[in-house]
Amino acid sequence: xxxPIRKVFQSRFRGFRIIDLGAFGCxxxxxxxxxxxxxxxxxxxxxxxxxDDQIASEQRQIRILQAQLAHxxxxxxxxxxAVQYLDMAPPTAKxxxxxxxxIDVSREAEAAKPAAAQxxxxxxxxxxxx
Amino acid sequence: xxxxxxxxxxxxxxxxxxxxxxxxxxxxxERAFEATQSSGRAVDDTRxxxxxxxxMFALAFIGLGMRATRAALFAHTGAEVxxxxxxxxxxxxxVDRDGRLLALDLTHYGLYVDAxxxxxxxxxxxxxxxxxxxxxxxxxDRALKAxxxxxxxxxxxxxxxxxxxxxGLPGVSFEEEPRRVYPLGVQxxxxxxxxxxxxxxxxxxxxxxNAQLHAGAAxxxxxxxxxxxxxxxxxxxxxxxxxxxxxTQSAMGIxxxxxxxEILAMSSWPDFDPNDPGQSPxxxxxxxxxxxxxxxxxxxxxxxxxxxxxxxLVTLDTPFDVSTPLQIGNGRPIHDHDKGDTRLxxxxxxxxxxNIGAGKLALMAGAERMETYFRNFGLFNAAPSALLxxxxxxxxxxxxxxxxxxxxxxxxxxxxxxxxxxxxxxILNGGVYIPLTLTKAKPGEHLTGRRVISEQTSSTMLQLMRxxxxxxKGSAHKLDxxxxxxxxxxxxxxxxxxxxxxxxxxxxxxxxxxxxxxxTADRYLxxxxxxxxxxxxxxxxxxxxxxxxxxxxxxxMDRIAPFLGVxxxxxxxxxxxxxxxxxxxxxxx
Numbered sequence: 001x002x003x004p005i006r007k008v009f010q011s012r013f014r015g016f017r018i019i020d021l022g023a024f025g026c027x028x029x030x031x032x033x034x035x036x037x038x039x040x041x042x043x044x045x046x047x048x049x050x051x052d053d054q055i056a057s058e059q060r061q062i063r064i065l066q067a068q069l070a071h072x073x074x075x076x077x078x079x080x081x082a083v084q085y086l087d088m089a090p091p092t093a094k095x096x097x098x099x100x101x102x103i104d105v106s107r108e109a110e111a112a113k114p115a116a117a118q119x120x121x122x123x124x125x126x127x128x129x130x
Numbered sequence: 131x132x133x134x135x136x137x138x139x140x141x142x143x144x145x146x147x148x149x150x151x152x153x154x155x156x157x158x159x160e161r162a163f164e165a166t167q168s169s170g171r172a173v174d175d176t177r178x179x180x181x182x183x184x185x186m187f188a189l190a191f192i193g194l195g196m197r198a199t200r201a202a203l204f205a206h207t208g209a210e211v212x213x214x215x216x217x218x219x220x221x222x223x224x225v226d227r228d229g230r231l232l233a234l235d236l237t238h239y240g241l242y243v244d245a246x247x248x249x250x251x252x253x254x255x256x257x258x259x260x261x262x263x264x265x266x267x268x269x270x271d272r273a274l275k276a277x278x279x280x281x282x283x284x285x286x287x288x289x290x291x292x293x294x295x296x297x298g299l300p301g302v303s304f305e306e307e308p309r310r311v312y313p314l315g316v317q318x319x320x321x322x323x324x325x326x327x328x329x330x331x332x333x334x335x336x337x338x339x340n341a342q343l344h345a346g347a348a349x350x351x352x353x354x355x356x357x358x359x360x361x362x363x364x365x366x367x368x369x370x371x372x373x374x375x376x377x378t379q380s381a382m383g384i385x386x387x388x389x390x391x392e393i394l395a396m397s398s399w400p401d402f403d404p405n406d407p408g409q410s411p412x413x414x415x416x417x418x419x420x421x422x423x424x425x426x427x428x429x430x431x432x433x434x435x436x437x438x439x440x441x442x443l444v445t446l447d448t449p450f451d452v453s454t455p456l457q458i459g460n461g462r463p464i465h466d467h468d469k470g471d472t473r474l475x476x477x478x479x480x481x482x483x484x485n486i487g488a489g490k491l492a493l494m495a496g497a498e499r500m501e502t503y504f505r506n507f508g509l510f511n512a513a514p515s516a517l518l519x520x521x522x523x524x525x526x527x528x529x530x531x532x533x534x535x536x537x538x539x540x541x542x543x544x545x546x547x548x549x550x551x552x553x554x555x556x557i558l559n560g561g562v563y564i565p566l567t568l569t570k571a572k573p574g575e576h577l578t579g580r581r582v583i584s585e586q587t588s589s590t591m592l593q594l595m596r597x598x599x600x601x602x603k604g605s606a607h608k609l610d611x612x613x614x615x616x617x618x619x620x621x622x623x624x625x626x627x628x629x630x631x632x633x634x635x636x637x638x639x640x641x642x643x644x645x646x647x648x649x650t651a652d653r654y655l656x657x658x659x660x661x662x663x664x665x666x667x668x669x670x671x672x673x674x675x676x677x678x679x680x681x682x683x684x685x686x687m688d689r690i691a692p693f694l695g696v697x698x699x700x701x702x703x704x705x706x707x708x709x710x711x712x713x714x715x716x717x718x719x
Contacts, residue, residue: 002158009159023184027191034198060237064288070231070313075363090689093613096698 220329222346226359227570232322238309239286244279247301257297312404318362320417321396324404335568338516354570356392364689366397372682373399376663382419383658384551388559390571421519423544424636427623428483430540436557437503438491440587446477450487461532464489481598483605485539492538497529506582507553514565521546540623547659558642560649561588589649596645609684613698617645620675634662637675639683658683
């Protein structure tokens, strides 16, 4: 038990005791590993912050897009565009019927003999709406 | 040689043995120096001191290393907030009943300039000014000469921010500022309201639900209104058209679910842009539907008749002599519009909108009964809505015969259209007075209220409303919304002008649809009010509600019925059926 310990303390390499060199080596490794670990952690933190910034930026962009979408899909705006560019008009009560009344619609259509089905057009001077 | 008797075979190993072994080990290490001695005691001492110093340093570094490792591995990294960073906002989103966005916080930016960090002030000046039209050159110059960081301009949009950021100017920095944005602009702006720059509600739902919106900001949960944006668009469009067509001073409308009390749409004209309310004149900011009071005229007859029927004072067939004006003391005589009537049953008093008949019914009821019922209908208080704009009515100081006779047809008492809608809701929903609500009701939610009339009376009033549309002599007979089974009542109150009634009217129409079916069936109330509509050639010079408010409400109901799921009664299409369709229905359902 004592002899190996004594040997460790007695051994020398180029005038330096092995135990001293070993301790110095351990110290150097410890310092370097701590430095490397901290540097790596700093890099990871920076990357996480970058990702956070990116997420926040994307969220801001999503919010802006949501606001733009809400504006573009506003019923009043769609209605105005439909009237302006598609010449659409709200359906009237006559455009709604029941299954039982379809035969009457058919007879009416036969009697009128229209050349072709016409899309619903906005009557001149009528109100806007869908 | 150890001075300690060291025997490793001794069993069991105890703490004292361990200590002896440790001491023995230390002694041997020390003796190791002794064993390696080459010359003299001084060298031994030096080596011992060097070893001791080395050991101390090693211990210190090991301690520091462990601490650094612990800090690196277990220090708080804030990972839990990184997983889903929440953007800074002061208020939750406001959405309609279907989740459509009405108001939200967007990140805007405040611009700061620190002259101490600027290399070239001329460059900064020349590059910034063209991008910031709202910024005066003097203000920028002052900031560039200051010896500190100065706030230059706020409320920059993300686009402005990106444009300035891309300039790469030193000394120019930004700070985020949440700002309330209303993407729909002038849609439902009076109902939604607006906030100050600190995110505190100043009007509309923003003010009424301020606490709820602030609480929701932390969780990111939106606050849902009862508003239906499609219904709102139709109502607002028609109200604005009516305002333009009849050159009104103001115009307003509301759509209510009579069973839940949900306000599905509310419109007030003139309007304003809630994104920049400061640019609009003060009258435009007023929600006339809730914050203005008017003498609304004959729409009050519903209350008078409900009182008479509910108290058992009269029946639908009780006759009233309307052949001569009603004169009470020295008060103003009460006239009817000349329809050649001499004697009317109670139901005709309603459909012919007879002021004399309503006045006589009020006299039969007496002041006390009249006051009790009108108070129960909420007509003597501000409408109990979450809207803080809800205005208090102007009510008579004393209830003498002349006063109650005029109140019976809506003169001498001024209420907001919101109060009127709340009272109508009570009469049409089975007789329970409930506050109208801005927020969406939960499915199956039963609102508590107070009963003001019996369910039977409520049902009768619904039939009277329907009869007023189907009867050829009904005051709402011109209503042209086929198949929706509309019931309604017109009201044309003369507008006070310098202490007496002037030539202008407040025209109102309160319509309910569908008016048929059981009392618990889904049913919606539409009230349209026009302030001082002007006569047109197509109205033959008339300014009464039947010529302006009623057709406006009719178009509104026609447009919103599909959104509310109200099925039309099929319209016949044959020539005979078309002719039949033009013929009004007979009697009440």
